[in-house]
Amino acid sequence: ALSACLFDLDGVLVDTAKYHFLAWKQLANSLGFDFSQAQNEELKGISRVESLRKILAWGGLDLPQSRQEELAQLKNGWYVEMISNMDETELLPGSLSLLESLRAHHIGIALGSASKNAKLILARTGISSYFDVIVDGNMVSKSKPDPEVFIRGAALLQVPASGCIVFEDASAGIEAAQRAHMKTIGIGQSTDLPAADMVVPDLSKIDLDTLQRLCC
Ligand code: BG6
Numbered sequence: 486a487l488s489a490c491l492f493d494l495d496g497v498l499v500d501t502a503k504y505h506f507l508a509w510k511q512l513a514n515s516l517g518f519d520f521s522q523a524q525n526e527e528l529k530g531i532s533r534v535e536s537l538r539k540i541l542a543w544g545g546l547d548l549p550q551s552r553q554e555e556l557a558q559l560k561n562g563w564y565v566e567m568i569s570n571m572d573e574t575e576l577l578p579g580s581l582s583l584l585e586s587l588r589a590h591h592i593g594i595a596l597g598s599a600s601k602n603a604k605l606i607l608a609r610t611g612i613s614s615y616f617d618v619i620v621d622g623n624m625v626s627k628s629k630p631d632p633e634v635f636i637r638g639a640a641l642l643q644v645p646a647s648g649c650i651v652f653e654d655a656s657a658g659i660e661a662a663q664r665a666h667m668k669t670i671g672i673g674q675s676t677d678l679p680a681a682d683m684v685v686p687d688l689s690k691i692d693l694d695t696l697q698r699l700c701c
């Protein structure tokens with residue numbers, strides 16, 4: 486039976502995936518190269534340092550650790566500037582009403598995000614109080630596709646993995662949830678998320694019946 490829903494943040498509840506893309510693109514451009522929208526799919530869900538490592542490899546750059554740290558900070562500065570004026574209008578369609586409905590039915594709600602900026606985003610968009618549990622990039626040592634973030638979430642909620650549904654826009658996140666033995670709902674296009682149990686364009690397409698059927 487359905488016990489809890491675990492949500493990725495960027496690209497699932499809030500429209501921040503576009504800002505990550507813009508900020509990384511700006512960084513790559515400043516280093517003299519570019520990358521595609523298709524390559525960007527590979528950056529979704531993974532940590533800041535791993536994203537940078539991938540991007541530098543695409544540009545054929547091998548930089549010392551200290552320079553990499555500077556670049557990660559530079560990107561994050563731009564990104565934080567982009568998100569610091571966010572408000573609830575940047576919640577994605579269906580986010581708020583699904584959170585409301587889960588809360589009304591006493592279904593556990595957790596955040597499972599790779600982002601170290603997660604709490605800032607929840608606060609700016611006014612949804613912090615919906616979460617029984619928050620697991621973010623400051624709390625995990627292994628990033629998606631490792632299942633740690635979702636296993637931690639279920640443990641803190643004190644629910645079994647079999648009663649959990651994970652919402653994810655990244656294939657790394659779908660893999661993480663499956664390795665945690667949870668059901669998965671992909672947000673986006675099924676061609677980008679072929680492994681998900683089901684895929685919807687956004688959370689407005691989800692109702693409690695659908696969730697309960699997926700979990701039985
Ligand atoms: C994930 C995003 O949610 O968080 C990734 O999908 C991002 O694109 C990762 O790299 C880490 O985010 P932050 O905010 O800590 O740089």
Ligand code: MG
Pocket residue numbers: 493494495496497529530653654655
């Ligand atoms: Mg995401």
